[in-house]
Amino acid sequence: MSTPYTPGQPAGGPGYAPPPVEPTTQNYAADYSQDHSGAMGTPYTDEGRPDIESNSVGSLIGEVTKDLSTLMRQELELAKVEMKAEAKKAGQGAGMFGAAGFAGYMVALFLSIALMWALASAIPTGWAALIVAVLWGIVGAVAFVMGRKKFQQVNPKPERTVDTLSQVPGALKPH
Known part of the structure; x- marks a missing residue:
């Protein structure tokens, strides 16, 4: 397959300079x-x-x-x-x-550390850390259950838009 262009030559032939293109x-x-x-x-x-x-x-x-x-x-x-x-x-x-x-x-993290150290004054530090972690686990589980319920209520189909679009062809017909 041959091309009309020779290497090193512009696409328009010898001496051709494409016009400058200005984005408008x-x-x-x-x-x-x-x-x-x-x-x-x-x-x-x-x-x-x-x-x-x-x-x-x-x-x-x-x-x-x-x-x-x-x-x-x-x-x-x-x-x-x-x-x-x-x-x-x-x-x-x-x-x-x-x-x-x-x-x-960051606030929750530092309050958790403070709670852990406050509990550590009464019980061993390891147990205090475990208690704080369990509390955060409960908070996370409750948030997960509530979020899942909200997602189950989501309807991805735009009901009102589908309803109004189905009325457009009738509105365009002469009565």
């Missing part, structure tokens, strides 16, 4: 002035209203379609921006909860 991100929510129906050159009457009598039905439908498409792009862009901001806040909140959990763990 369109902010439809902020820049809508070029994407509305007026940009298609809709003529206006002397009173300032669109002159729809000189336009065909096809061009009017085309303008409406373009406006709807632009509106949907703008709404999606806005939703992306909002979701990104909310996700950032949620991530920061989760980090703070993680720090609080670690601090709580």
